[in-house]
Amino acid sequence: MGVGGQGTLLASRVLGRLFVDLGYDVKISEVHGMAQRGGSVVTHVRYGTKVFSPLVEPGTADILLAFEKMEALRWIHFLKPQGRAIINSQEIEPMSVIMGEYEYPKDLEDRIRRACAGAVFFDALAVAEELGNAKVANMVLIGVLARLLNTAPEAWEKAINAVVPPKTVEINLEAFHRGYNSELS
Amino acid sequence: MKKLMLGNEAIARGAYEAGVRVATAYPGTPSTEITEFAAQYDEIYAEWSPNEKVALEVAIGASFAGARAMVAMKHVGLNVAADPLFTVSYTGVNAGLVIVVADDPGMHSSQNEQDSRYYARAAQVPMLEPSDSQEALDFVKLAFDLSEEYDTPVLIRLTTRVAHSQSIVALGQRADVPLKEYRKLPEKNVMMPAMARKRHGEVERRMKALAQAANDLWINRIEMGDTSIGIIASGIAYQYAKEALPNASFLKLGMVNPLPRKLVESFARKVEKLYVIEELEPVLEEQIKSWGIAAIGKEIFPVQGELSANMIAERIAGKALDVRPAQDLPPRPPVMCPGCPHRGIYYVMQKLRLHATGDIGCYTLGALPPLKAIDTCVCMGASVGMAHGMEKARGRDFSSKLVAVIGDSTFIHSGITGLIDVVYNQGASTVVILDNSTTGMTGHQDHPGTGRTIKGDLVPPLNLINLIKAIGIRHVRVVDPFELEEVEKVLKEETQREEPSVVIAQRPCALLSKESKIPVSISEDACRLCGVCLRLGCPAIEKKPGGMYINQTLCNGCGLCVKVCKFGALRRAGE
Known part of the structure; x- marks a missing residue:
């Protein structure tokens, strides 16, 4: 999940492609239209031998990949008790905060850790900006995920190759590897 | 071959495999991608029609002429196309005719959550409902066969979670479906009372036969x-x-x-x-x-x-999981993008304390704080007729502080008829057309005003000014929505005018704009924390404890905030 425009859709399509390549049944539920305009967005990826519903139900997700810190907390109840969370430490203020109706929560990391003790926070935006394109933060996070799952990078590279726009393959792969090879706390 | 496909893409694939030659639509979430994908097949003629009624009529014409045809729309689009729907139910088809309608339970991107299945019952038309992408593909093919076998249009109903979910489909070959012979059949295709009475009998017989056949149909x-x-x-x-x-x-x-x-x-x-x-x-x-x-x-x-x-x-x-969402988080509804051209107009409208009837599109988001610039949103094109109705109800004093706000694509869809009404019935409304040269909310589809078709062909663009003048509006003015002083002057003058007028605010959608995107920077010394820039409702401008802050990854450098800052605290790099 993340904020509309952060590239959650592309990231979930990489995951979908990966699981198809690995021989699983896959369903992805996407968000289009109004919700893409800077709102809170969530996409669901489910894989297995047979998948019925395209939606992950609250309390059942294995992995939560969050592109924005507050959105991580908004959706953290979707994780199952031993679920894992990878969270971009970027903060984006919603209009309700900009207008002063709400304060952006300061205790997000604590609250997230209370729900998921092993949550990993990672500044994917900083890495993406080093690479010269803030938009590839999503592939940096995908790299972190690949690493945390102890998977070899080749299948992921193939999926990224197949899914991202052809002109951007190189920088997306670079972003993936930066995430994959990061020191994780 | 197996492929992960969006439900909407699978619908298009099904149409391709069913030998469809003509695919039409007006964009609408969650149906838009159907026709975008259909347009990628060279064998299919595809078009964006000006609205759903025209889209269905084009498809009916193609079907009568002997080509398999498909039309796609969102649920509320079927309201617009309901007129031809109810009568094409009587005429039936020549080559197969399939109408895909995408409902939006939960209203992810819609103004209501009406249930299109009632249309199938009311118009007495069969309706199929797939539950994943494979079924979407298969059901379209079946729908064309049923359409021809039972001489009826067939509805296919999707919902958001089918239209916008990806699942695995097995692809097949395109069927070789030749054009059917075209014959002049007035008793079937000219629905005047004597013929229609007979055809209604046919409709009743057809639906009984279908109800019987449904017991053995493989999809049940x-x-x-x-x-x-x-x-x-x-x-x-x-x-x-x-x-x-x-x-x-x-x-x-x-x-x-x-x-x-x-x-x-x-x-x-x-x-x-x-x-x-x-x-x-x-x-x-x-x-x-x-x-x-x-x-x-x-x-x-x-x-x-x-x-x-x-x-x-x-x-x-009775199996319930104990799941508790986090409480008290700041909500994050969608917002107008950084650099959105609508923001300039809305800022001025708010400053002038104008009332505004609104319409359907990204600019509906201008109803939310802080801009709170529009008062209403009902349906496509409603802003114009409603402004006229408000004037007739409350008089000219009221309407001199009122504008109708409508997008370019929406105006062509059904705003123009409202404007003809204003001219004919002697209103004095001011209509603001927010012309961002695209259909924005649904993801940048072309329309008659953009000069490009869905296939990418260049065509002469519809000239809005000529169109508006031709219906009898004498005062049409074009402004750049970011020229705030000019916008203010023009809006004041036109709302005071004792006859109808149109203001076209022209600037391309920020997501399509090719202008440089050097972010704005802030001089903390010059900033007096007056908060005027916050009134723009730009997601890139944040108020931090230490002062204002421009989010450099969000800012697109449009410079609107530079213009509203009275203290020169905001600057674009290089200025």
Whole structure:
């Protein structure tokens, strides 16, 4: 999940492609239209031998990949008790905060850790900006995920190759590897 | 070959494989991608029509002329196309005609959550409802066969979670479907009373035959499991129910109109407790209960919003997960993008304290704080007629502080007819057309004003100024919405004018703009924290404890905030 425009859709399509390549049944539920305009967005990826519903139900997700810190907390109840969370430490203020109706929560990391003790926070935006394109933060996070799952990078590279726009393959792969090879706390 | 496909892409693929030659649509979430994907096939003529009614009429013409044709729209689009729908039900088809309608339970991107299955019943047209992408592909092919066999248009109903979910499909070959012979058949194709009376009889016969055939149709199937619970469901509700109660017995309906009564009765006899699970209205349930069959449906399930596997597990099996969402988080509704051209107009409208009737598009978001620039949103094109109605109800004093606000694509869709009404009936409305040269909210589709077709061909663009002048509006002015002083002057003058006028605010959508995107920077010394820039409602401008802050990754450098800052604290790099 993340904020509309952060590239959650592309990231979930990489995951979908990966699981198809690995021989699983896959369903992805996407968000289009109004919700893409800077709102809170969530996409669901489910894989297995047979998948019925395209939606992950609250309390059942294995992995939560969050592109924005507050959105991580908004959706953290979707994780199952031993679920894992990878969270971009970027903060984006919603209009309700900009207008002063709400304060952006300061205790997000604590609250997230209370729900998921092993949550990993990672500044994917900083890495993406080093690479010269803030938009590839999503592939940096995908790299972190690949690493945390102890998977070899080749299948992921193939999926990224197949899914991202052809002109951007190189920088997306670079972003993936930066995430994959990061020191994780 | 197997491929992960969006439900909408699978619909387009099904049309391709069914030999479709003509595909039409007006964009609308969650249906838009159907026709975008259809346009990628060289064998299919595809178009964006100005609205759904025209789109259906073009498809009807193609069908009468002997080509398989498909039209796609969102649920509220079918309201616009309802007029031809009800009568093409009488005429029937020549080559197959399929109408795809995408409902939006839960209103992810819509103004209501009407249930299109009622249209199938009201217009007496068969309706199929796929539950994943493979079915989307297969059902389209079946729909064309049924359309020709039973001489009827066929509706296919999607919901957001089918249209916008990806699942695996097996691809087939395109069928070789030659053009059918065209014959002049007035008794079938000219619906005047004498002919229509006869055709209505045909409609009744056709629906009876279809209801009979539905009992043996392969897409209506029984999956026997544990007989203590029997579930009748279709579409995405079937998938949720299978997820929640995989061992129950199911009657999975692929055709939701007409219903297979014998099949339902025989299934009901085999199970102890029968549930009808459907999103939105009790369309299946009421029919089934009217046959004297005991069933549980809306007693335990809502008529509002989406269902879910968890909800079904809880309400049927009493299995509830203890899940508690985080409380008190700041909400994050969608907002107008950084650099959005609408922001300039709305800022001025708010400053002048104008009332505004609004319309359907990204600019509807201008109703939200801080801009709060529009008062209403009902349907496509409504802003113009409603402004005229407000003037007739409350008089000219009121309407001199009122504008109608409508996008370029929406104006062409159905704003122009409202404007003709204003001229004809001597109103003095001021209509502001927010012309961002695209259909924005649905993801940048072309329209007659952009000068490009869905296939990418360049065509002469519709000239809005000439069009508006031709209907009798004498005062049409074009402004750049970011030239705030000019916008203010023009809006003041035109709202005071004792005759109708149109202001066209021209600037391309920020997401399409090729202008440089050097972010704005802030001089903390010069900033007096007055907060004027915050009134723009730009997501890139934040108020931090230490002062204002421009989010450099969000800012697109449009410079609107630079213009509203009275202290010169905001600057674009290099200025």
